[in-house]
Amino acid sequence: MGKMLENRPWSELKVGDMASVTRLCTESDIELFGVVSGDVNPSHYSADSNVEKPRPVAHSMWVGSLVSAVIGNELPGPGTVLLRQDIEYLAPVYVGEAITVEVVVESKTDPSNVTLRCRAVNNAGKAVLSGQAYVKAPLTKQSAARHQLQEVKMRVRRHVFQELVGRAAMLGTPIVVAVAHPCDQVSLGGALDAAQKGIITPILVGPEAKIRSVAKEFNYDLGNYRIVNCEHSHDSAARAVALCRGGEAQALMKGSLHTDELMHEVAQRDTGLRTNRRISHVFVFDVPTYPRTLLVTDAAINIYPTLEDKVDIIQNAIELAVVLGVAVPKVAILSAVETVYPKITSTLDAAALCKMADRGQITGGILDGPLAFDNAISAEAAEIKKISSPVAGLADILLVPDLEAGNILAKQLSYLAEADAAGIVLGARVPIILTSRADSVESRLASAAVAALLAMSKK
Numbered sequence: 321m322g323k324m325l326e327n328r329p330w331s332e333l334k335v336g337d338m339a340s341v342t343r344l345c346t347e348s349d350i351e352l353f354g355v356v357s358g359d360v361n362p363s364h365y366s367a368d369s370n371v372e373k374p375r376p377v378a379h380s381m382w383v384g385s386l387v388s389a390v391i392g393n394e395l396p397g398p399g400t401v402l403l404r405q406d407i408e409y410l411a412p413v414y415v416g417e418a419i420t421v422e423v424v425v426e427s428k429t430d431p432s433n434v435t436l437r438c439r440a441v442n443n444a445g446k447a448v449l450s451g452q453a454y455v456k457a458p459l460t461k462q463s464a465a466r467h468q469l470q471e472v473k474m475r476v477r478r479h480v481f482q483e484l485v486g487r488a489a490m491l492g493t494p495i496v497v498a499v500a501h502p503c504d505q506v507s508l509g510g511a512l513d514a515a516q517k518g519i520i521t522p523i524l525v526g527p528e529a530k531i532r533s534v535a536k537e538f539n540y541d542l543g544n545y546r547i548v549n550c551e552h553s554h555d556s557a558a559r560a561v562a563l564c565r566g567g568e569a570q571a572l573m574k575g576s577l578h579t580d581e582l583m584h585e586v587a588q589r590d591t592g593l594r595t596n597r598r599i600s601h602v603f604v605f606d607v608p609t610y611p612r613t614l615l616v617t618d619a620a621i622n623i624y625p626t627l628e629d630k631v632d633i634i635q636n637a638i639e640l641a642v643v644l645g646v647a648v649p650k651v652a653i654l655s656a657v658e659t660v661y662p663k664i665t666s667t668l669d670a671a672a673l674c675k676m677a678d679r680g681q682i683t684g685g686i687l688d689g690p691l692a693f694d695n696a697i698s699a700e701a702a703e704i705k706k707i708s709s710p711v712a713g714l715a716d717i718l719l720v721p722d723l724e725a726g727n728i729l730a731k732q733l734s735y736l737a738e739a740d741a742a743g744i745v746l747g748a749r750v751p752i753i754l755t756s757r758a759d760s761v762e763s764r765l766a767s768a769a770v771a772a773l774l775a776m777s778k779k
Contacts, residue, residue, distance in 0.1 A: 325464050327397030330432045330457040337425040339395035343386055344418050345378050353382045378413040383449050386421040387438045391453060395423050396434065399458030407438065407451035418443040423453070432456045480606035480613045481740060481766040484644070488519045488769035495519070495775045497753070497768070498569035500560035500582055501526040501553045505538050506757055507575035510764035512540055519768045523569055525560040526550050553577035557585040564593055564750045570775040573753040573768070583621070586748055593748040598622070598632030600747050601754060602640055603730050604770055607739040610697065615641055615649075615717045616733075619726025620754065621745065627669050630719065631682055634673065636746035637717045638685040643777045644770070652696035652715035653689025654725070658707055666690060666721035673719075685717070686710050693718075693729070742766035744774070751775055 328337065350364050359379055367374030384407055391400055413419055419440055426437040434457045440449035497520040502508040508531065511522040524531050524542070528549040535542050548563070550556040557577060563569040572593070574582050586593045601620035604613060617637045622629055634651055641649035653670035660667045670689030677687040688711035694701040699713025720726035733739040740763050745752035751771040755764050 323466055325393055325398050325466050327399055327458050327462045328395060329399075329461050330396070330428065330434065330459055332461075333396060333425050333428055333434060333457060335425050335427060337395060338422060339390050340420055340422040341386060341390050341394070342418055342420040345382070345413055345415055347376065347415050349382060350376055350378055350415065353379050353385075357381070375414040375416060378415070380409045383409070383413055383419060383421075383440055386419065386440065387423065387449070387453060390421055390423045391436065391455060395425070395436070396455065396457040398462045398464050399460075401456040402453065403456060404454045405438075405451065406453075407449060409449055411442075411446055411448045413442065413448050419448065421449070426452065428457070432459055480604075481742070481762050481769075484604075484742075484769040484773070485517060485519070485765050488772040489517050491519075491772060491776050494521045495570040495772045496521050496523060496568065497571045497573050497771070498523045498525055498560040498563040499573040500575050501550075501556035501577040502573075502575035503527065503530045503534060503553075504576040505534060506759075507755070508534050508540060509538065510755060510759075510761070510768075511573060511575075512542075513761060514765055514768035515545070517765060517768075519765070519772050520571070520573075521545070522573070523548060523560075523563060525563065526556040526575065527552070553581055557582045558591070561585040561588075561593060562591070565591070569750070571751045571753060571771040572748075573771075574755055576757075579620070579754065582752075582754075583745075586745075586752065593750060593752075595747060595749060597636065597747040598625075598629050599745060600629075600633040600636050601743065601745050602637050603726075604640075604644070604742040604744065604766065605730075605733055605739045606741075606766070607733060607737055609737055612714075612716060613641075613644055613646065614697075614715070614733075614739075616726060616730055617717065617719060619720060619723060619730045620743070621723075623723045625722065627672055630669060630673060631676065632747060634682055634685070634687070634717070634719055637719070638682070640744070640746060640770070640774065641716050642684060643773050646716050649685040649716040650711040650714050651685045651687045651689075651717040651719060652691045652711050653687060653719045654693055654696060655690035655721060656692060658690060658692055658695055658705060660690065664690075669721075688712065689719070691715075740766070742770050744770045746774075 363377050421440045424437045427435045434455050436453040438451050499511045499522045514520045523546045525548040528547050564572050600618045603616040618633050638649050655666040660671045667690040674687045688709045695712045696715040702712035743754040745754050751774040753767045753771045
């Protein structure tokens with residue numbers, strides 16, 4: 321394609337002059353046209369079952385816009401003013417079809433009016449568009465640099481979360497969840513949303529009067545859900561943990577109390593939910609720019625984990641990834657560099673963890689490290705640095721060096737990469753749904769879905 325556009329002024333145009341363009345119709349074309357036009361007719365986004373090879377149908381005006389492109393770029397080209405189009409759409413255009421649009425000068429009249437005959441055919445030669453366009457052609461010769469359009473990439477938001485919520489809803493039986501102190505709109509509403517989706521059956525643990533007051537204020541229907549009356553948040557945490565310990569609930573959900581309050585009760589040796597496994601937190605990320613589910617651990621519980629702690633943290637995350645559908649999770653052990661460097665403890669831990677996996681002390685996944693973040697998630701970055709690894713560019717799990725690094729990374733993904741995050745605590749007797757006040761409805765639903773899939777997998 322040339323770098324310059326050059327028009328054909330009215331004086332140079334002759335009847336029979338012709339220009340054409342061929343364009344492949346893709347799903348991205350349809351999505352982008354829908355974003356620009358606001359047209360969400362389902363036929364454009366789901367397959368047409370009436371054809372031999374079911375495919376989505378392009379917007380009619382997408383084909384019409386190709387006519388405008390030929391007129392504006394080629395015939396007559398820059399400086400042309402489109403006055404009117406009389407177009408008949410003869411057949412649907414499907415994703416995967418190559419469409420050729422032809423524009424031919426049919427007539428011209430003073431001072432600058434031109435009638436153009438327009439036609440479009442698919443790659444089978446079938447006409448899909450026919451009609452005329454009426455334009456004012458430029459009177460003077462013009463050339464212009466071809467404008468470099470911005471690269472547009474389609475980002476599918478919440479594709480991971482939609483699958484998780486759908487899988488959890490199809491389990492058939494919602495899991496019973498003890499919700500500790502759901503005394504504000506966000507925490508109570510999140511639990512009830514998950515219940516309406518058929519993912520959980522909540523037991524609301526907290527001051528009953530406060531819970532009912534919040535429900536009345538925000539018009540929430542508490543239905544027949546069980547309420548365990550408690551005096552304050554400390555009591556709510558203890559009673560919710562006791563319900564899980566006693567087998568009355570299959571998961572624990574944080575409400576409107578501080579994380580430390582809840583985890584203090586979880587960690588109690590005699591009355592809590594501890595096991596032989598180190599308790600750790602995993603963010604399950606739905607990143608629009610990353611093609612797979614991405615788990616980040618630990619960014620919320622273990623501040624400066626030891627090598628021994630990291631063994632459990634990785635094992636917890638691997639087992640979660642398997643439940644979420646990753647057959648053999650790839651674990652990238654993050655550091656600032658890709659080589660073992662004695663002055664950077666995280667690189668020494670990475671080397672040890674990889675050897676421990678080789679010897680069967682960590683099972684179920686493929687480990688590699690140390691890897692910098694770019695090498696872990698970008699195959700191109702790994703190739704540039706000549707890193708040969710089964711994990712580089714394909715990571716399912718990112719093990720961060722410490723809580724600070726994990727917290728910063730998680731918030732960067734959320735606020736700069738438009739990622740959504742579900743939060744889950746592992747290593748306890750039951751999954752613990754650890755949500756934040758800033759979480760979206762989708763994130764809360766996804767957290768509940770992850771807990772449901774984990775709880776059902778244990779059965």
